[in-house]
Amino acid sequence: MTDLRERLVHLVTADDLSSVQMMSSKLGIPEEEVRIILTELTQEGTLNGYLTEDGKRYFKHDAKVSEAPVIQGREDVPDFMKFDTRPGKIAALFGMVVAVIGAYGLMTSGDNLQMENFGAVLTLIGVTVTMAGFYYLSMRKTPS
Numbered sequence: 001m002t003d004l005r006e007r008l009v010h011l012v013t014a015d016d017l018s019s020v021q022m023m024s025s026k027l028g029i030p031e032e033e034v035r036i037i038l039t040e041l042t043q044e045g046t047l048n049g050y051l052t053e054d055g056k057r058y059f060k061h062d063a064k065v066s067e068a069p070v071i072q073g074r075e076d077v078p079d080f081m082k083f084d085t086r087p088g089k090i091a092a093l094f095g096m097v098v099a100v101i102g103a104y105g106l107m108t109s110g111d112n113l114q115m116e117n118f119g120a121v122l123t124l125i126g127v128t129v130t131m132a133g134f135y136y137l138s139m140r141k142t143p144s
Contacts, residue, residue, distance in 0.1 A: 004029065005046075008037055012047055018057045031055075083140045092133030099126025 004027060011017045011026060020038070024031040038058050041047040049060040102122030109115035 005037060005041065008034065009041060009046060012038075012049070012058060012060065016060075018059055020051075020056055020058060023058075085137055085140070088133045088136035090133070091136060092130050095126045095128070095130030095133055097126070098129060099123050102126050 007027060008023060011023050017023055017026075020031050020034050024034045027034065035051060035055050038047065038051060042049060042051075047058075047060070049058055051058050099122075102119050102125070104119070106116060106119030106123060109119055
């Protein structure tokens with residue numbers, strides 16, 4: 001049993017392992033037994049840390065802070081993300097509205113042939129503008 005305890009202390013301190021599940025698989029014992037041993041080692045003072053509430057991780061209190069300077073990273077947005085989709089969305093939405101207005105005019109024209117033709121032309125223009133908006137949206141380059 002002391003060999004298991006020593007190996008567990010080594011996993012936590014030297015290997016910086018915090019997952020109880022991985023400790024369990026490396027030691028070949030059930031997770032609950034790892035939790036019990038970790039609790040005992042913490043109470044003895046051999047380990048300085050704590051188990052999380054769900055019991056899945058063991059974190060050390062004396063974690064080392066890196067001496068490396070913190071470098072603020074630039075957020076370079078990839079070229080394919082710089083594509084402005086607003087014109088395509090606006091054109092598609094405008095085309096749909098025009099198509100609906102044209103279809104409404106076509107349905108309510110009754111016997112008026114001139115109004116029926118105007119509704120049909122307006123519907124076709126709306127569909128064409130909608131397709132142009134969707135085409136613009138489809139031109140967005142994908143990452144390769």
